[in-house]
Amino acid sequence: MEDVYLSLGSNIGNRERYLHQAISMLGNDSGILVDKVAHFYETSPVGGVEQRAFLNTAVKIATRYQPEELLQKIHDIESELQRTRTIHWGPRTLDIDIIFFGNQKIQNQRLTIPHPEAFNRLFVLMPIQEIMDESLPQFSKINQTISQFPDKDQEIHKINSADSFDDSIKTSIRKLLTTIGEDPDRSGLKETPDRVARMYGEIFSSIGIEDFQDYKLFDEPIKDSKMIMIKSIPFYSMCEHHMMPFWGTVNVGYLPKDGKIIGLSKIPRLVDFVSHKLSLQEKITDDVLSQMDKILSPQGVAVVVDARHMCVEMRGVKKTGSVTRTTKFSGVFEQDPSLRQEFLQSI
Ligand SMILES: Nc1ncnc2c1ncn2[C@@H]1O[C@H](COP(=O)(O)OP(=O)(O)OP(=O)(O)O)[C@@H](O)[C@H]1O
Ligand SMILES: Nc1nc2c(c(=O)[nH]1)N=C(CO)CN2
Structure with a gap:
Protein backbone atom coordinates (compact mmCIF):
# COMPACT_ATOMS: atom_id res chain seq x y z
CA MET A 1 0.00 0.00 0.00
CA GLU A 2 1.28 3.44 -0.91
CA ASP A 3 1.16 6.49 1.35
CA VAL A 4 -0.86 9.16 -0.31
CA TYR A 5 -1.33 12.83 0.65
CA LEU A 6 -4.56 14.57 -0.28
CA SER A 7 -5.41 18.25 -0.02
CA LEU A 8 -9.02 19.21 0.74
CA GLY A 9 -10.71 22.59 0.43
CA SER A 10 -14.19 24.09 0.73
CA ASN A 11 -15.62 27.60 0.46
CA ILE A 12 -19.39 27.17 0.07
CA GLY A 13 -21.95 26.67 2.84
CA ASN A 14 -20.85 24.89 6.00
CA ARG A 15 -17.24 24.42 4.92
CA GLU A 16 -16.21 22.55 8.01
CA ARG A 17 -19.02 20.07 7.69
CA TYR A 18 -18.08 19.33 4.05
CA LEU A 19 -14.49 18.65 5.06
CA HIS A 20 -15.56 16.37 7.93
CA GLN A 21 -18.02 14.54 5.68
CA ALA A 22 -15.40 14.06 2.97
CA ILE A 23 -12.88 12.67 5.46
CA SER A 24 -15.40 10.24 6.88
CA MET A 25 -16.46 9.16 3.38
CA LEU A 26 -12.82 8.46 2.53
CA GLY A 27 -12.48 6.48 5.76
CA ASN A 28 -15.66 4.48 5.05
CA ASP A 29 -14.25 3.20 1.78
CA SER A 30 -12.90 -0.31 2.24
CA GLY A 31 -9.90 0.45 -0.01
CA ILE A 32 -8.77 3.51 1.97
CA LEU A 33 -7.31 3.89 5.44
CA VAL A 34 -7.21 7.43 6.80
CA ASP A 35 -4.00 7.62 8.79
CA LYS A 36 -3.58 11.32 9.70
CA VAL A 37 -5.71 14.44 9.44
CA ALA A 38 -4.19 17.94 9.65
CA HIS A 39 -5.78 20.90 11.43
CA PHE A 40 -8.21 23.02 9.46
CA TYR A 41 -6.83 26.31 8.09
CA GLU A 42 -8.69 29.47 7.08
CA THR A 43 -7.05 30.59 3.83
CA SER A 44 -7.46 33.52 1.47
CA PRO A 45 -8.61 32.50 -2.03
CA VAL A 46 -5.75 31.92 -4.44
CA GLY A 47 -6.03 32.18 -8.21
CA GLY A 48 -7.63 35.51 -9.04
CA VAL A 49 -11.33 34.63 -8.64
CA GLU A 50 -13.09 36.88 -6.14
CA GLN A 51 -14.71 34.52 -3.69
CA ARG A 52 -15.18 33.63 -0.04
CA ALA A 53 -12.21 32.42 2.05
CA PHE A 54 -11.51 28.69 1.99
CA LEU A 55 -11.16 26.17 4.73
CA ASN A 56 -8.33 23.78 3.85
CA THR A 57 -6.87 20.67 5.36
CA ALA A 58 -4.88 17.61 4.30
CA VAL A 59 -5.02 13.90 5.00
CA LYS A 60 -2.52 11.11 4.79
CA ILE A 61 -4.12 7.90 3.60
CA ALA A 62 -2.99 4.40 2.73
CA THR A 63 -4.81 2.87 -0.21
CA ARG A 64 -4.92 -0.25 -2.31
CA TYR A 65 -6.31 1.73 -5.25
CA GLN A 66 -4.27 2.68 -8.26
CA PRO A 67 -4.03 6.48 -8.75
CA GLU A 68 -6.72 6.53 -11.46
CA GLU A 69 -9.07 4.49 -9.30
CA LEU A 70 -8.49 6.81 -6.36
CA LEU A 71 -9.23 9.82 -8.57
CA GLN A 72 -12.57 8.22 -9.47
CA LYS A 73 -13.39 7.65 -5.79
CA ILE A 74 -12.54 11.28 -5.07
CA HIS A 75 -14.77 12.50 -7.88
CA ASP A 76 -17.62 10.35 -6.51
CA ILE A 77 -17.22 11.92 -3.06
CA GLU A 78 -17.06 15.42 -4.55
CA SER A 79 -20.28 14.86 -6.51
CA GLU A 80 -22.06 13.38 -3.52
CA LEU A 81 -21.19 16.55 -1.61
CA GLN A 82 -22.73 18.76 -4.31
CA ARG A 83 -19.50 19.78 -6.02
CA THR A 84 -20.11 21.39 -9.40
CA ARG A 85 -17.51 22.45 -11.95
CA THR A 86 -18.46 25.81 -13.41
CA ILE A 87 -15.66 28.30 -12.77
CA HIS A 88 -12.04 27.20 -12.98
CA TRP A 89 -10.54 27.70 -9.50
CA GLY A 90 -13.95 29.04 -8.45
CA PRO A 91 -16.15 28.39 -5.37
CA ARG A 92 -16.82 24.80 -4.39
CA THR A 93 -18.42 22.81 -1.58
CA LEU A 94 -15.48 20.46 -1.81
CA ASP A 95 -12.28 19.94 -3.73
CA ILE A 96 -9.95 17.03 -3.18
CA ASP A 97 -6.60 16.93 -4.97
CA ILE A 98 -4.06 14.13 -4.94
CA ILE A 99 -0.78 15.82 -4.03
CA PHE A 100 1.63 12.89 -3.61
CA PHE A 101 1.12 9.21 -4.33
CA GLY A 102 4.14 7.49 -2.77
CA ASN A 103 7.07 8.46 -4.93
CA GLN A 104 5.18 8.06 -8.16
CA LYS A 105 5.44 10.58 -10.94
CA ILE A 106 2.45 10.56 -13.26
CA GLN A 107 1.57 12.78 -16.15
CA ASN A 108 -1.35 11.94 -18.37
CA GLN A 109 -4.56 13.60 -19.52
CA ARG A 110 -6.45 12.91 -16.31
CA LEU A 111 -3.76 13.01 -13.69
CA THR A 112 -0.57 14.85 -12.80
CA ILE A 113 1.27 13.70 -9.66
CA PRO A 114 2.82 15.38 -7.73
CA HIS A 115 0.03 17.94 -8.16
CA PRO A 116 1.44 20.64 -10.48
CA GLU A 117 0.28 23.58 -8.32
CA ALA A 118 1.25 22.09 -4.93
CA PHE A 119 4.43 24.09 -4.41
CA ASN A 120 2.70 27.38 -5.31
CA ARG A 121 0.02 26.88 -2.67
CA LEU A 122 0.56 27.55 0.99
CA PHE A 123 -2.93 26.14 1.66
CA VAL A 124 -1.65 22.79 0.39
CA LEU A 125 1.84 22.83 1.90
CA MET A 126 1.12 23.93 5.48
CA PRO A 127 -1.45 21.22 6.28
CA ILE A 128 0.70 18.56 4.58
CA GLN A 129 3.84 19.65 6.41
CA GLU A 130 1.96 19.01 9.65
CA ILE A 131 1.20 15.36 8.88
CA MET A 132 4.02 14.27 6.58
CA ASP A 133 6.68 11.78 7.69
CA GLU A 134 9.88 13.77 8.11
CA SER A 135 11.92 11.02 6.48
CA LEU A 136 10.19 11.48 3.13
CA PRO A 137 12.20 13.26 0.41
CA GLN A 138 9.33 15.74 -0.23
CA PHE A 139 9.40 16.92 3.41
CA SER A 140 12.49 19.10 3.20
CA LYS A 141 11.33 20.65 -0.08
CA ILE A 142 8.00 21.52 1.54
CA ASN A 143 9.80 23.06 4.56
CA GLN A 144 12.07 25.06 2.35
CA THR A 145 9.26 26.31 0.11
CA ILE A 146 7.20 27.40 3.11
CA SER A 147 10.13 29.25 4.67
CA GLN A 148 10.83 31.13 1.43
CA PHE A 149 7.21 31.92 0.64
CA PRO A 150 6.76 35.65 -0.07
CA ASP A 151 5.26 37.36 2.98
CA LYS A 152 1.57 38.22 2.74
CA ASP A 153 1.27 36.48 -0.63
CA GLN A 154 -1.30 34.05 0.74
CA GLU A 155 -2.99 34.45 4.08
CA ILE A 156 -3.38 31.33 6.13
CA HIS A 157 -4.11 30.65 9.75
CA LYS A 158 -4.79 27.51 11.70
CA ILE A 159 -8.24 27.52 13.24
CA ASN A 160 -8.56 26.31 16.77
CA PHE A 204 -29.31 24.46 7.65
CA SER A 205 -27.56 21.88 5.51
CA SER A 206 -28.35 23.69 2.21
CA ILE A 207 -26.99 27.12 3.17
CA GLY A 208 -24.71 28.45 0.46
CA ILE A 209 -25.74 25.88 -2.17
CA GLU A 210 -27.68 27.32 -5.05
CA ASP A 211 -28.72 24.34 -7.10
CA PHE A 212 -30.32 21.00 -6.28
CA GLN A 213 -28.20 18.21 -7.68
CA ASP A 214 -29.44 15.01 -6.13
CA TYR A 215 -31.60 13.85 -9.04
CA LYS A 216 -31.66 11.70 -12.11
CA LEU A 217 -33.76 12.38 -15.19
CA PHE A 218 -35.53 9.77 -17.23
CA ASP A 219 -36.41 9.90 -20.89
CA GLU A 220 -39.79 8.24 -21.25
CA PRO A 221 -41.76 7.83 -24.45
CA ILE A 222 -44.78 9.50 -22.85
CA LYS A 223 -47.24 11.90 -24.31
CA ASP A 224 -46.01 15.31 -23.22
CA SER A 225 -49.50 16.72 -22.71
CA LYS A 226 -50.11 14.89 -19.39
CA MET A 227 -49.68 16.84 -16.19
CA ILE A 228 -47.57 15.22 -13.46
CA MET A 229 -48.52 16.27 -9.95
CA ILE A 230 -47.24 15.57 -6.52
CA LYS A 231 -49.39 16.89 -3.71
CA SER A 232 -49.00 17.72 -0.02
CA ILE A 233 -45.23 17.37 0.31
CA PRO A 234 -44.51 18.36 3.91
CA PHE A 235 -41.71 20.84 4.62
CA TYR A 236 -40.16 22.60 7.59
CA SER A 237 -38.05 25.71 7.27
CA MET A 238 -36.80 28.68 9.32
CA CYS A 239 -37.83 32.22 8.47
CA GLU A 240 -35.00 34.58 7.78
CA HIS A 241 -36.70 37.45 9.64
CA HIS A 242 -36.99 35.86 13.10
CA MET A 243 -35.20 32.52 12.76
CA MET A 244 -38.46 30.84 13.75
CA PRO A 245 -40.03 27.82 12.07
CA PHE A 246 -42.57 27.92 9.28
CA TRP A 247 -43.96 24.69 7.94
CA GLY A 248 -46.64 23.30 5.70
CA THR A 249 -47.08 21.56 2.37
CA VAL A 250 -45.88 22.06 -1.16
CA ASN A 251 -47.88 21.01 -4.24
CA VAL A 252 -46.00 20.73 -7.50
CA GLY A 253 -47.29 20.09 -11.01
CA TYR A 254 -45.46 20.11 -14.31
CA LEU A 255 -45.99 19.35 -17.95
CA PRO A 256 -42.95 17.56 -19.35
CA LYS A 257 -41.23 18.42 -22.60
CA ASP A 258 -39.55 15.94 -24.94
CA GLY A 259 -40.44 13.09 -22.55
CA LYS A 260 -38.03 14.39 -19.88
CA ILE A 261 -39.23 13.49 -16.38
CA ILE A 262 -37.73 13.41 -12.88
CA GLY A 263 -37.97 10.52 -10.37
CA LEU A 264 -41.00 11.26 -8.16
CA SER A 265 -39.09 10.82 -4.90
CA LYS A 266 -36.74 13.58 -6.02
CA ILE A 267 -39.40 16.28 -5.84
CA PRO A 268 -39.80 15.86 -2.03
CA ARG A 269 -35.99 15.90 -1.86
CA LEU A 270 -35.96 19.15 -3.82
CA VAL A 271 -38.47 20.56 -1.31
CA ASP A 272 -36.16 19.49 1.57
CA PHE A 273 -33.22 21.06 -0.23
CA VAL A 274 -34.85 24.47 -0.66
CA SER A 275 -36.19 24.46 2.94
CA HIS A 276 -32.94 23.61 4.71
CA LYS A 277 -31.75 27.21 4.84
CA LEU A 278 -32.98 30.49 6.24
CA SER A 279 -35.80 31.35 3.88
CA LEU A 280 -39.28 32.81 3.33
CA GLN A 281 -42.42 31.12 2.05
CA GLU A 282 -42.27 33.23 -1.13
CA LYS A 283 -38.66 32.17 -1.66
CA ILE A 284 -39.47 28.48 -1.19
CA THR A 285 -42.23 28.83 -3.81
CA ASP A 286 -39.85 30.57 -6.23
CA ASP A 287 -36.99 28.18 -5.56
CA VAL A 288 -39.04 25.02 -6.19
CA LEU A 289 -40.36 26.49 -9.42
CA SER A 290 -37.04 27.77 -10.72
CA GLN A 291 -35.20 24.55 -9.86
CA MET A 292 -37.88 22.47 -11.65
CA ASP A 293 -37.58 24.76 -14.67
CA LYS A 294 -33.79 24.54 -14.61
CA ILE A 295 -33.61 20.78 -14.17
CA LEU A 296 -36.33 19.72 -16.62
CA SER A 297 -36.95 22.64 -19.02
CA PRO A 298 -40.59 21.47 -19.05
CA GLN A 299 -43.55 23.08 -20.83
CA GLY A 300 -44.52 24.63 -17.51
CA VAL A 301 -44.47 24.31 -13.73
CA ALA A 302 -47.07 25.10 -11.06
CA VAL A 303 -46.26 25.45 -7.37
CA VAL A 304 -48.61 26.10 -4.45
CA VAL A 305 -47.31 26.36 -0.90
CA ASP A 306 -49.55 26.43 2.19
CA ALA A 307 -47.77 27.22 5.42
CA ARG A 308 -48.11 28.28 9.03
CA HIS A 309 -45.59 30.65 10.54
CA MET A 310 -44.43 30.60 14.15
CA CYS A 311 -43.49 34.27 13.90
CA VAL A 312 -47.14 35.11 13.10
CA GLU A 313 -48.74 32.71 15.58
CA MET A 314 -46.52 33.04 18.61
CA ARG A 315 -45.59 36.70 18.55
CA GLY A 316 -46.78 39.99 16.96
CA VAL A 317 -50.39 39.60 15.79
CA LYS A 318 -50.63 36.10 17.34
CA LYS A 319 -53.02 34.74 14.71
CA THR A 320 -53.01 31.10 15.67
CA GLY A 321 -53.85 28.63 12.93
CA SER A 322 -53.81 31.06 10.01
CA VAL A 323 -52.49 29.58 6.80
CA THR A 324 -50.62 31.55 4.15
CA ARG A 325 -50.87 30.45 0.52
CA THR A 326 -48.32 31.37 -2.15
CA THR A 327 -48.52 30.32 -5.80
CA LYS A 328 -46.26 30.59 -8.77
CA PHE A 329 -46.65 29.40 -12.37
CA SER A 330 -44.39 29.23 -15.37
CA GLY A 331 -44.73 28.40 -19.07
CA VAL A 332 -48.06 26.85 -20.11
CA PHE A 333 -49.46 27.25 -16.58
CA GLU A 334 -48.99 30.98 -16.91
CA GLN A 335 -50.48 31.12 -20.38
CA ASP A 336 -53.42 28.72 -20.08
CA PRO A 337 -56.05 29.56 -17.41
CA SER A 338 -57.86 26.22 -17.84
CA LEU A 339 -54.68 24.25 -17.12
CA ARG A 340 -54.00 26.43 -14.10
CA GLN A 341 -57.57 25.82 -12.96
CA GLU A 342 -57.18 22.06 -13.43
CA PHE A 343 -54.11 22.14 -11.19
CA LEU A 344 -55.67 24.36 -8.52
CA GLN A 345 -58.85 22.29 -8.38
CA SER A 346 -57.01 19.05 -7.84
CA ILE A 347 -55.01 20.16 -4.80
N1 LIG B 1 -3.21 15.34 -8.84
C1 LIG B 1 -4.47 15.56 -9.20
N2 LIG B 1 -5.47 15.52 -8.29
C2 LIG B 1 -6.76 15.73 -8.65
N3 LIG B 1 -7.15 15.99 -9.92
C3 LIG B 1 -6.20 16.04 -10.87
C4 LIG B 1 -4.83 15.84 -10.54
N4 LIG B 1 -4.10 15.95 -11.70
C5 LIG B 1 -4.97 16.21 -12.66
N5 LIG B 1 -6.22 16.25 -12.21
C6 LIG B 1 -7.38 16.49 -13.07
O1 LIG B 1 -7.84 17.81 -12.88
C7 LIG B 1 -9.21 17.81 -13.24
C8 LIG B 1 -9.88 19.04 -12.68
O2 LIG B 1 -9.82 18.99 -11.29
P1 LIG B 1 -10.56 20.03 -10.43
O3 LIG B 1 -11.92 20.27 -10.96
O4 LIG B 1 -10.44 19.60 -9.02
O5 LIG B 1 -9.68 21.33 -10.74
P2 LIG B 1 -9.58 22.61 -9.91
O6 LIG B 1 -9.85 22.27 -8.49
O7 LIG B 1 -10.41 23.69 -10.52
O8 LIG B 1 -8.07 22.99 -10.07
P3 LIG B 1 -6.84 22.37 -9.26
O9 LIG B 1 -6.76 20.92 -9.62
O10 LIG B 1 -5.68 23.19 -9.74
O11 LIG B 1 -7.10 22.57 -7.79
C9 LIG B 1 -9.74 16.54 -12.66
O12 LIG B 1 -10.87 16.06 -13.36
C10 LIG B 1 -8.56 15.58 -12.81
O13 LIG B 1 -8.73 14.74 -13.94
N1 LIG C 1 -7.24 29.36 -0.38
C1 LIG C 1 -7.59 28.53 -1.37
N2 LIG C 1 -7.63 28.99 -2.63
C2 LIG C 1 -7.98 28.16 -3.63
C3 LIG C 1 -8.29 26.81 -3.38
C4 LIG C 1 -8.25 26.36 -2.04
O1 LIG C 1 -8.53 25.16 -1.75
N3 LIG C 1 -7.89 27.24 -1.07
N4 LIG C 1 -8.61 25.98 -4.41
C5 LIG C 1 -8.60 26.39 -5.64
C6 LIG C 1 -8.84 25.45 -6.77
O2 LIG C 1 -8.41 24.21 -6.54
C7 LIG C 1 -8.38 27.80 -6.01
N5 LIG C 1 -8.00 28.62 -4.89
Missing part, protein backbone atom coordinates in the same frame (compact mmCIF):
# COMPACT_ATOMS: atom_id res chain seq x y z
CA SER A 161 -11.47 24.22 17.92
CA ALA A 162 -13.26 27.25 19.43
CA ASP A 163 -13.76 28.51 15.87
CA SER A 164 -15.25 25.24 14.68
CA PHE A 165 -18.91 25.18 13.60
CA ASP A 166 -20.13 23.20 16.62
CA ASP A 167 -18.04 25.04 19.19
CA SER A 168 -18.87 28.50 17.98
CA ILE A 169 -22.60 27.71 17.93
CA LYS A 170 -22.30 26.27 21.43
CA THR A 171 -20.55 29.42 22.65
CA SER A 172 -23.17 31.64 21.00
CA ILE A 173 -26.10 29.68 22.48
CA ARG A 174 -24.56 29.79 25.95
CA LYS A 175 -24.17 33.54 25.60
CA LEU A 176 -27.74 33.88 24.37
CA LEU A 177 -29.05 31.84 27.31
CA THR A 178 -27.18 34.04 29.75
CA THR A 179 -28.37 37.21 28.00
CA ILE A 180 -32.05 36.24 28.28
CA GLY A 181 -31.54 35.67 32.00
CA GLU A 182 -31.06 31.91 32.04
CA ASP A 183 -28.43 29.87 33.79
CA PRO A 184 -26.80 27.79 31.01
CA ASP A 185 -25.38 25.45 33.67
CA ARG A 186 -28.70 24.40 35.19
CA SER A 187 -29.40 20.75 34.54
CA GLY A 188 -32.18 21.26 31.98
CA LEU A 189 -29.98 23.50 29.82
CA LYS A 190 -26.56 21.91 30.20
CA GLU A 191 -26.75 20.00 26.93
CA THR A 192 -28.87 22.53 25.04
CA PRO A 193 -25.97 24.30 23.23
CA ASP A 194 -24.71 20.95 22.00
CA ARG A 195 -28.19 19.91 20.80
CA VAL A 196 -28.72 23.22 19.02
CA ALA A 197 -25.36 22.90 17.25
CA ARG A 198 -26.29 19.44 15.96
CA MET A 199 -29.76 20.60 14.98
CA TYR A 200 -28.42 23.61 13.06
CA GLY A 201 -26.03 21.33 11.19
CA GLU A 202 -29.08 19.39 9.99
CA ILE A 203 -31.70 22.07 9.37
